[in-house]
Amino acid sequence: MSDFDYDLFVIGAGSGGVRASRVAASHGARVAVAEEYRVGGTCVIRGCVPKKLLVYGAHFAEDIHDARKFGWDVPECRFDWNVLRDNVLAEVDRLEGLYGQTLDNHHVTVFKTRATIVGPQKVRLADGTELTAERILIATGGWPHVPEFPGSEHAITSNEVFHLETLPKRIMIAGGGYIANEFAGIFNEFGSQVTIVNRGDTILRGYDEQIRDRLLQISMTKGIHFKFNVPFRSIEKNDDGTLTVHLENCDPFIVDAVLMATGRVPNTKGIGLEEVGVELDDQGAIKVDETNQSSVPSIYAVGDVTNRIQLTPVAIREGQAFADSVFGGKPTVVDYQNVPSAVFSHPPIGAVGMTEAEARNKLGTVRIYTSDFRAMKNVLAGRNERALYKMVVNAATDQVVGLHMIGPDAPEILQAAAIAVKAGLTKADFDATVALHPSMAEELVLLK
CATH class of the missing domain: 3.50.50.60 (FAD/NAD(P)-binding domain)
Structure with a gap:
């Protein structure tokens, strides 16, 4: 024993x-x-x-x-x-x-x-x-990381947001990462007035630039407000339960809740x-x-x-x-290459492998294929929101080294496509695959 x-x-x-x-x-x-x-x-x-x-x-x-x-x-x-x-x-x-x-x-x-x-x-x-x-x-x-400044204790984090007693009519979300953008989409669809405040000038750092720019464009069209390069100065709690938020170089905001999504x-x-x-x-x-x-x-x-x-x-x-x-007597090491990820924003993002910038820095010569389209459902619904699929290919080997998508069901489609990237398949392998029509996923094998 x-x-x-x-x-x-x-x-x-x-x-x-x-x-x-x-x-x-x-x-x-x-x-x-x-x-x-x-x-x-x-x-x-x-x-x-x-x-x-x-x-x-x-x-x-x-x-x-x-x-x-x-x-x-x-x-x-x-x-x-x-x-x-x-x-x-x-x-x-x-x-x-x-x-x-x-x-x-x-x-x-x-x-x-x-x-x-x-x-x-x-x-x-x-x-x-x-x-x-x-x-x-x-x-x-x-x-959750909460920056220290006067009144920061009045903010909530992703720990508490699921327990809100009432839906805030006005909510300010601090941060530019996946948590901030996901909750911005959620509360915006529920009818809240949403403002994202970011200390920097970029959302979703680490994701492909074209994809994150598309999300920013769509989010603004949906009515989400963004404030970039704006640090917090203080938060004051008012007698009626609302919050007055003071930001650098901005007029004060009065909101019902402040959600800190500034990293973990x-x-x-x-x-x-x-x-x-x-x-x-x-x-x-x-x-x-x-x-x-x-x-x-x-x-x-x-x-x-x-x-x-x-x-x-x-x-x-x-x-x-x-x-x-x-x-178990089975020595195992986790492979951290080509781990897929998703942002469940509105619309959602799916990504695996290198971004275009990463590939150019690491590989030198790359080929980029994109498809910029409206999903069939959006066309009939009269919704102008466009999906964007992007494939990054190593020009020397034809190997697909990155896939980046924003649009309806992008994470569901990306999960299967990530297997191809992980397996090291080439653009020619994608081209040789017959399209499944009509679907959004078929765009992956029709990229020109």
Whole structure:
């Protein structure tokens, strides 16, 4: 018998932690996991899952309007935020139960409390109980970053936005990344007056320039306001519950809510990492090698807490690789090349591989193919919104090294197309594939 209480102790029951826990247990390890909030982590409880449900709800605003052009006699409709909010939160509760059931089915011990590290192989629960483990895995994810300025405590983050008591008539969203643009689209479709405020001059940094410019153009057409190169000075809470926002070089704004979507930072504070010698980078992320091992041999980390690629499927891959490598006898290293991503804006974006700028810098000579079109549904509905598909090709090898799309269902189409990019297929391979007509996806094999 081992001298330790557990073979593996996991801190954090999010996507990466749950996958690592159940896979390690399936390999025969004695596993425990501590979660101080709710099993499921950011993605399930207060991230991509409830947000995607809000995205679905927001789409009905345009779908109901467009339905009239397709012959449906649709009466005037009223949106009820409370109904959607409560239904989304009920679905989150259901999923949390399923995640807990998965851990229970794999005989993983769950401590619903905070745990900190007090030694290379020892953790302490909030009630003072100390437990030992041969290996410790940190999977505590990320946390919303809120800049410090007078009145910043009056703002909310993506943690609280799903619990709003009422739908804000006017909402200001700080940031230019995917969270800011997704919630801007959501609240705009719900009828809120939306203003995005960005310290910089670019939205969706890291995405292809043509694609992000198209989203900016469409968002402005839909009525979303943008303020660039504008830092916050202060927020004041008024007697009627509204907020007065003071920005640099702008007149004051009066809004009902301010949502800070200014990035996420690794959730490593107060866990005891530095006290036991775990090295962190300048952003507080745990430094790990390709096997997810930290500077302390018995301590590992996966997911957003390592700040490699902050995506749920990546955390799941890392958790699986860790468990298979350490407990399954199957050494596995995660491949971070050509990881697809999506922005569930209105319309959504899908991307994989190099942007045009990245390809030109790295490869030198590239060929660019684009298709700029109106989706058939939009044509009949009288909606002028245009989709844009872009393919980046290595001119020397004909290999497709990047795909970037904005338009209806772009993420659904991109997922399958990402397989082709990952496999290293060429433009000729796309050209040789017969189109599926009529569809938006056929544009990928018709690019000229």
